[in-house]
Amino acid sequence: MVHGPISAFLQHNFRHFNAAVVVEAANAYKQHVDNGGLMLITLAGAMSTGELGISLGRMIRERKVHAICCTGANLEEDVFNLIAHNSYQRIPNYRNLSAADELLLYQHDLNRVTDTCIPEHEAIRRLEHSILDEWTTADRRGERYFPHEFLLKVLSEGKLKDSYDIDVQDSWVHAAMEVNLPIFVPGWEDSTLGNLYAAHCMMGDIKTVSTVKSGLEYLMELGVWYEAATARNSFGFFQIGGGITGDFAVSIVPMLREDMKRQVPLWGYFCQIGDSTMSYGSYSGAPPNEKITWGKLGTDTPKFIIESDASIVAPLIFAVVLGC
Secondary structure, eight states, X not given: OOOSHHHHHHHHHOOSHHHHHHHHHHHHHHHHHHTTOEEEEEEOTTTTTTTTHHHHHHHHHTTSOOEEEEOHHHHHHHHHHHHHGGGOEEOTTGGGOOHHHHXXXXXXXXXXXXXXXXXXXXXXXXXXXXXXXXXXXXXXXXXXXXXXXXXXXXXXXXXXXXXXOSOGGGXXXXXXXXXXXXXXXXXXXXXXXXXXXXXXXXXXXXXXXXXXXXXXXXXXXXXHHHHHHTTTSOEXXXXXXXXXXXXXXXXXXXXXXXXXXXXXXXXXXXXXXXXXXXXXXXXXXXOGGGGGTTTSXXXXXXXXXXXXXXXXXXXXXXXXXXXX
């Protein structure tokens, strides 16, 4: 299944071990969507700050991704990069930083994510100003929305457009807004915007905490969406990293089948990229076959686990899916 030069290179060189699985998983992903199947991608870690939006944005626009389940951090950090990219600072020698070096970054309002520093004022506070207006307006009107809906409203109204530092083609959140992609954000409170929302509730700027809908409501929304979507198509599951986004989304199948007795299909494809290895009690490093025992995958579901760096592997897989 070779198409463009990247695909040809991988097919010729990636023949063994994790490299071989990359090619197998990519070809199976492509076959799944080419046959009419749909794909949900889960984002953990700091993939947005790693600028996965460059490749993921194109995947979304070309309808190779049909839903996203992400952490609150990945949701907001794609927009931080959109509005403040030119103020980011890269720290190539981050492994050699002392505690004093880290304190100096803090004193300069630079929040480090591995080799990249997110600027406090240009990114976080700039977005806070715009989204706080949306939160308080909804609060006064007695309206409630999901976390991502507030963020997409800010983008759709162009409130931050004058601050864009990159082409919107490289923003996956902007791409999701353009095509009305379903987004699910479990555990949103564990994010910078979640912290800010809680702070403004405690200060009295927002009177009703439930103005922003909860993770349980996201779970219910995901259940409704999955049941409707799989009435027509097989849905695959492409997991980047571990954590809450993976378990939250993949568990919707046993919830519907076993708790609600609904006749929905199992996930039709599964791939996980991460650096966690199988160990005692590890969910992130659990092998795909373990999910059979939980009623998430079938014995014949195409299953792949790639123990590698997703910032390298995911764009390569996306290139194959896109025919590059």
